[in-house]
Amino acid sequence: MVRLEPRRQHSQAMVYLSPVLAIFMTLVVGGIIFAFMGKNPFDALYTFFILPINNSYGISELFVKATPLVIIAVGLAMGFRANVWNIGAEGQLTMGAIFGGGLALYFHDSESALLLPAMFVLGAIGGAFWASIPALLRTKFNANEILTSLMLTYVATLFLSFLVHGPWRNPEGFNFPESRPFPDAGLLPIIYDGTRVHLGTAIAVFVVIAGWLLLSKSVIGFQLRVVGKAPQAARHVGFRQKRMVWFTLLLGGALAGLAGLFEVSGPIGQLQPQISPGYGFTAIIVAFLGRLHPVGILFGGLIMALTYLGGELAQITLGLPNAVTGLFQGILLFFLLACDVLTKYRIRFGSIAAKGRTA
């Protein structure tokens, strides 16, 4: 008989071990599924997890794919720690792309070196502006930010669609829904020749470090953690929860907006109706995969990016369906949550009668 016994304290070892265990179990179950689909499980797993990154170009693509996920997830994790549930990063990403990208379109013949930094600022403002709406509604009217931030996502994507179908449509684009290409001065420089690794990837690493410092070394980081874990105590010592709502939503929104700007001024190079395959939502998984810790998020983002790349190669080389990618992500999240049990409980073998010492 197997029982779960509550631990007195959360196991520190399991906090770090459980994601590793979850990944291992995902591999095992994934291998079994591949075997049932008539593929050699080792070949399939190799194709899925090794082949995409067995050359420098593949690794560079992994960084490109992980960049928006990591940047957004670091911002979201701050909020999640303080029990502020911003589900609308996708919309904030879109608004960031619209604000920053709009500047590039307005100055479409600019050669100014100031254009790109100005786009960064506007991108962050765009995302923060969009996140400020749920923040206002939460602090003024106590409206649930999960709903408001999610709903605003659809508003943002439709607004982008309106812009590229109408006023911002490329006049030389045969009426197809896309903006002009951004001028060179509005494109992120490539930091490694021959790849698509752009300045945004370097900034993502900076965001991880800054996020870690903020969380572990600053007063506000301390307040975040206390507000999330013990709201009563936080109120008692005078931490203002409203301020936390504003801070985390604006920060999360700004980072999501920046990530959106990096997509349109990096790999895409223009505004078009679809700029993100749901990075804002995937980043939620990444945040939890990384245990709401910026460094963990860096790894979580890379792993999540790898499942996308692997899914593509599994289709090209093995003829596996696209659904396998989603399946893998689902299994991974499932095991991650399941393994979390181990941080709070320990597994005991044997019957209760035989081990009578627990109460």
Next chain:
Amino acid sequence: MNASFMKRTIAAVAAVGALATGMGAAQAEDVKVGFVYVGPIGDHGWSYRHDIGRQAIEAELGAETSYVESVPEGADAERVIRQMAQTGHNLIFTTSFGYMNPTEKVAKQFPNVKFEHATGYKRADNLSTYAARFYEGRYVAGVIAGKMTKSNIVGYVGSFPIPEVVRGINSFMMGAWSVNPDVKVKIVWANTWYDPGKEGDAAKALIDQGADIMVQHTDSPAPLQVAENRGVLGFGQASDMIKFAPKAQLTAIVDNWDSYYVARAKAVADGTWESMDTWGGINTGMVELAPYTNMPDDVKALAEETAAKIASGEFHPFTGPIYDQAGELRVKEGEVADDGMLLGMDWYIKGIDAELPK
């Protein structure tokens, strides 16, 4: 004007035939063909029909093929196309408008690989474009709808207001008005190519407003299924959807890429592939009409006659005089719209009581 495209296509096909046994020709088995799809192959619409074309290459040439489905039209497309070019594919079909810029970019980096982009306008020495004149099929559908509607209201589920879709609405309505000037159209934009839930909801809303004919320019069978359940009639999109709506489907405007794909793959094998632009209609077989069902014989005969006239070139759906909503004469009497006008069409014809989203 149609003729120049037709000639080129026929010339290319003929060249393939003539040179099939030419010196130094590679074997068809050596050709590896890749496909990038915007939707899932199980959409029973757009991507599904491209995948049928892919299977035709395998069946007829024995060539190796592969595909990636549901590739977003953003930053990911470039990586997928590049991975295909890197993994030994000699011919890559990218089958959605949004892949235009990434296809062009990768084509530049891989000059020895041939690329074919559907529905776009950018070409290069190793990058062809191709599309089909679906508006021809939509005109025929319009004629049928004009005859079959009792409420004189047609419900139209649109995807995005791009020229392809706007052209389809205009063509459909000209067909409907040619037999019944009282027909009105109500249009709902689903803002998606594939989302059965949204598409179905749009169809329900349209039927609630009195539509008794359902037309769609989205890829799933959902609107037609709603028509079936609500006891109204409709048209299949991209593939014959009769199985989803045996009592509702009048016909379907079927995309048939099979012969084009086989011919292009063969051209690569034979070393005769050339960059070109193809816009094929009913005459080339790219646009087909599924069997006419759920209609009286006289309507069926009229539909067959209309399709035959379009195929033979005797009749062009966009024959003047054509006025836009503002009353401006766009095509003069006796003339037909040129391809440039058709490709960039961003205006409704006079009589459509709706505003084009801008």
